[in-house]
Amino acid sequence: MTSAAAKAGPPAAPRRGLHPDPVVRRLSWTVLVNTFGTGLFMTVSALYFTRVAGISVGRVGTGLTAAGLCAIAASVPAGRAADRWGSRRVLVVLSLVQAAGMAAYTLVHGFAVFLVVVCAETAVNSASAAVRNALYADTLPRATRVAGRAYLRAVTNVGIGAGAALAALALQADTRTAYDTVILANAASFVAVAAMLPGIPLAGRAPDDAETAPAPAARRGGALRDGPYLLVTGLNAVLAVQFAVFSVGIPLWVVRETEAPRAVVAGAMILNTVLVVAFQVRATRGTHDPRSAARACRTSGLLLAASCAVIAASHGLPAAAAALVLLAAVVLQTAGEVLSQAGGWLLSYDLADPAATGAYQGVFNAGSSAGFMVGPAVVTATALAHGPAGWAVPAGLFAAAGAAMAPAVRWAERRRPAVQDRS
Structure with missing residues (x-):
């Protein structure tokens, strides 16, 4: 069936800066x-x-x-x-x-x-x-x-x-x-x-x-019984803890553990926003199927782990050096962020039952919400409670979650024909 947009003929040329x-x-x-x-x-x-x-x-x-x-x-x-x-x-x-x-x-x-x-x-x-x-x-x-x-x-x-x-x-x-x-x-x-x-x-x-x-009744409840999809959702939830590093970890770390000026917190937010606007679309170009999306998540985990290590390295530095190191950490964190978002989006759709997209998106969103909720507790109980050494915990979580995504996706791909056949 032809879409309404197609019936209306070719779209007018978009204004500069607008999506085609x-x-x-x-x-x-x-x-x-x-x-x-x-x-x-x-x-x-x-x-x-x-x-x-x-x-x-x-x-x-x-x-x-x-x-x-x-x-x-x-x-x-x-x-x-x-x-x-x-x-x-x-x-x-x-x-x-x-x-x-x-x-x-x-x-x-x-x-x-x-x-x-x-x-x-x-x-x-x-x-x-x-x-x-x-x-x-x-x-x-x-x-x-x-x-x-x-x-x-x-x-x-x-x-x-x-x-x-x-x-x-x-x-x-x-x-x-x-x-x-x-x-x-x-x-x-x-x-x-x-x-x-x-x-x-x-x-x-x-x-x-x-x-x-x-949607067929048999499919509507399938998302909560799809083990591989739940595993991918859980790993993505671990990567979602990154947002607590940015919103909670960096501001409190700047104030409590570094000599950097407090203006660095605002600078970090501005830098992150600019980089996301500039690079989020580009980050999707390498994610065209579940396996490339899994690789993006693996790279994201390593970048996020590296950002934690760089944040820890800002401890004890003079004010100017600490500010520069923290901004470098924000660049690494943002690179990991745009890759994890690109990979997570594709996996959330491509590994789902196409006849129950809403149910699968509900499960994936619940996982992300769980990551957002526990993230502040993870960051405060590790990095902020134990100083530079404490950053090893979130770094390890990010690297492990990213590395585990590829085998989880392979399992999900093997299960997809079975999920589709049940309908």
Whole structure:
């Protein structure tokens, strides 16, 4: 069946800097709006919860940990819902629920309400991520899917950066009105995304058929019984601990263990964002099948391990030298990041049952959420608790997970015919 985009004839020449695929361009606008709101909220959330809502730092941490557990639990049922009712339709509903949940943050005045709202909103956010990944499978052809996702991730960094820059105005004002305005702006971004989603065509099939035909019952539960896929998901979760190294490990290491100026933390974030925007698409060019994706993950594990070693080497150096060493570590970490993302995307799709994409994406997203949740604990209990020697633990985890990906993928490829035959 010919897609709607194909029936309309060749697309007009894109403007400079825009993606040549009109579907990717449409998706990029939804991503830009969504992540702009995310950047707004991420920048002010910690201060809002502690300074305006009056919640202690310890209780904020407890609430976020509970929310992380809810995020893990929400991914799988959301993916199954996408298989049953259509990823686009489910994502519209979830976006509207996210808008309501985000607006509810303005009503938080104590820990009990905060706990309810943060758990609900984080669970819906995780569910949306799983369904969005399924939507990419429904809208982007297999041959260009990973490259398309790389472009969207570059857009993500642009959106978050722009939102964070604007949120600086709210931080400067430091009033409840300013914070509430930012939160409601993020809520409005979810409404805008919900309005934009119906205009995105699904690839190679009629939208109505794609969104109403349920997946066979035998396939919907298969993701949790697919041992090789679960192993690949677990190894990817270990690699996801890298984000805690960047968001928790480096900032605290700079302040507590080095002579480097604190401005290095901001410099590291800017450098990482620029490099991801510049190189994420290029990192996908070598990942065209599961085995090349596994090699990308292996290289990623080695680069991430090297970045940990370089971070440790900054201990005891003079301020300028420590700053340069830390920025070099960020370059290594970012190189590992873009490779692990490229490899993980391809594996999450190509090793999945194509008739249950949502369920498989839900499982993969749950694994990533688990890595995000335990990452801060891993980094603080090893590197930050034991000094330079402690960085050997996350380094070893990254290298081992990357090395194990190739045999895990070979096992998954041997199992794929059996998974497909069960249907």
